[in-house]
Amino acid sequence: MNIDNEKKLQVSAIKDGTVIDRIPPLSLFKVIEILGLDHTGNQITFGTNLDSKHLGKKAIIKIADSFFEDEDINRIALFAPDAKFNIIKNYEVIEKRQVAIPEHISGIAKCFNPKCITNHQNVKTRFTTKKGKEGISLVCHYCEKITQTKNLQIISKS
Amino acid sequence: MPKSLISIHDLSKEEIVHILDLAAQFEQSPSPALLNDKVIATIFFEPSTRTRLSFETAGNRLGARVIGFSDVGNTSVTKGESLKDTIKMVSHYADLIVIRHPLEGSARWASEVSSVPVVNAGDGANQHPSQTLLDLYSIRKTQQHLDNLQLTMVGDLKYGRTVHSLLQAMSLFNAHFTFVAPPELVLPTEYKHFLHQKNLDFIESCDLLPHIPKSDILYMTRVQAERFPDPIEYEKVKNSYSLTAFMLQQCKPNMKILHPLPRVNEIADDVDNTPQAYYFDQARNGVYTRMAIITYLLDQTK
Numbered sequence A: 001m002n003i004d005n006e007k008k009l010q011v012s013a014i015k016d017g018t019v020i021d022r023i024p025p026l027s028l029f030k031v032i033e034i035l036g037l038d039h040t041g042n043q044i045t046f047g048t049n050l051d052s053k054h055l056g057k058k059a060i061i062k063i064a065d066s067f068f069e070d071e072d073i074n075r076i077a078l079f080a081p082d083a084k085f086n087i088i089k090n091y092e093v094i095e096k097r098q099v100a101i102p103e104h105i106s107g108i109a110k111c112f113n114p115k116c117i118t119n120h121q122n123v124k125t126r127f128t129t130k131k132g133k134e135g136i137s138l139v140c141h142y143c144e145k146i147t148q149t150k151n152l153q154i155i156s157k158s
Numbered sequence B: 001m002p003k004s005l006i007s008i009h010d011l012s013k014e015e016i017v018h019i020l021d022l023a024a025q026f027e028q029s030p031s032p033a034l035l036n037d038k039v040i041a042t043i044f045f046e047p048s049t050r051t052r053l054s055f056e057t058a059g060n061r062l063g064a065r066v067i068g069f070s071d072v073g074n075t076s077v078t079k080g081e082s083l084k085d086t087i088k089m090v091s092h093y094a095d096l097i098v099i100r101h102p103l104e105g106s107a108r109w110a111s112e113v114s115s116v117p118v119v120n121a122g123d124g125a126n127q128h129p130s131q132t133l134l135d136l137y138s139i140r141k142t143q144q145h146l147d148n149l150q151l152t153m154v155g156d157l158k159y160g161r162t163v164h165s166l167l168q169a170m171s172l173f174n175a176h177f178t179f180v181a182p183p184e185l186v187l188p189t190e191y192k193h194f195l196h197q198k199n200l201d202f203i204e205s206c207d208l209l210p211h212i213p214k215s216d217i218l219y220m221t222r223v224q225a226e227r228f229p230d231p232i233e234y235e236k237v238k239n240s241y242s243l244t245a246f247m248l249q250q251c252k253p254n255m256k257i258l259h260p261l262p263r264v265n266e267i268a269d270d271v272d273n274t275p276q277a278y279y280f281d282q283a284r285n286g287v288y289t290r291m292a293i294i295t296y297l298l299d300q301t302k
Helices: A003-010 A025-034 A070-075 B013-028 B049-061 B083-093 B106-113 B129-143 B161-173 B189-197 B231-238 B279-301
Strands: A017-023 A044-052 A056-064 A084-089 A092-098 A104-106 A126-132 A135-140 A146-148 B039-044 B065-069 B096-101 B118-123 B150-154 B176-180 B202-205 B217-220 B256-258
Touching: A017 A025, A025 A044, A025 A056, B013 B129, B013 B161, B013 B279, B039 B049, B039 B083, B049 B065, B049 B096, B049 B118, B049 B129, B049 B279, B083 B096, B083 B106, B096 B106, B096 B279, B106 B118, B118 B129, B118 B279, B129 B161, B129 B217, B129 B256, B129 B279, B150 B161, B161 B189, B256 B279
Parallel strands: B039 B065, B039 B096, B096 B118, B150 B176, B150 B217, B176 B202, B217 B256
Antiparallel strands: A017 A056, A017 A084, A044 A056, A084 A092, A104 A126, A126 A135, A135 A146
């Protein structure tokens, strides 16, 4: 059996849908949460700690009969900046889309500052993203404090 | 959305200079009846007598009428009303809202739900732009300009929001900074990054005296006992950052001492009578600066 076949067997193929590739294994469940996959009715398979040329180890998610908007794709950028979305139609990859880090994000993450108004009243969070040495950080539009990726808490998609 | 003043970052260099120019005009004629037909609301969700009186004096000197509350005890907030609802209501009563609130970001949120301009008079440890503008006004007034000044900031540089806002504003004017603080209260890294990005040089030190002779402005802040986990540590440092008249012997003739007040023991009483003491005039400048802020925002809204 050649390597290609072996790879395919690790997670079964789908006919139509989306394959999200190159997710860091530690971010798998965060990605599932952000995309709201934990409460969808679609068929989902995922694999984690698979070998990856780029990341060493990676996770992938296959979602049958489901396609994502750019906005959704970029929502996972904070946790899976290298992720690729492969759009599958009739077992063929018809399009590949790369995650891009949006300049502004809204309603995805919680502000880390316990004294921020967004943690006390019904105010949707808003951030500007900033790329630094320690990865991406978020500057709160309201309290102006910085939330590092390692401190990020996700507000699930409803 | 009407123009509000929430953070010093909301203002360009030109707008800052414009507001300072307006303040200078109000210093020349401190009671112009420009806003006879206006109502200003000062809504203070936590007490701050100095700031509230300064804003209310500014409003009254402009001829406006002033409504508001100075703590939440007797308001519908105690019944659980959201900030959004309070602001929606008040913005139907008043032409401009001055807000102070303990939560950070509250003033920004208020400005997004209000139909009239909002002035942030302090949102927790975040921003207090009218304080920064009055500091800038005091610096410009005493030095005749704002460019290329030697600014020495002393005391609690870690938590002091006036320090953070002032250094960001002064970075627009190519200031040279010296930061003097005990190791527990040094300037946070994010502000050092900010200055690096702006290509501005700065010195950090734990020792005040050697930096006095070169300074144009000595910006003193309060070192608070509650910032120290160990009271002994506080006792060790509290007097090393207090200024006495004796320490001013070598200072430049144009040097002025600023302090956002209230002071405790960081400036000795014998400094009050030196030509360098400026902190009480600084408080008076607050009224002119706030008159300028109010008229500027209402002018933008016309």
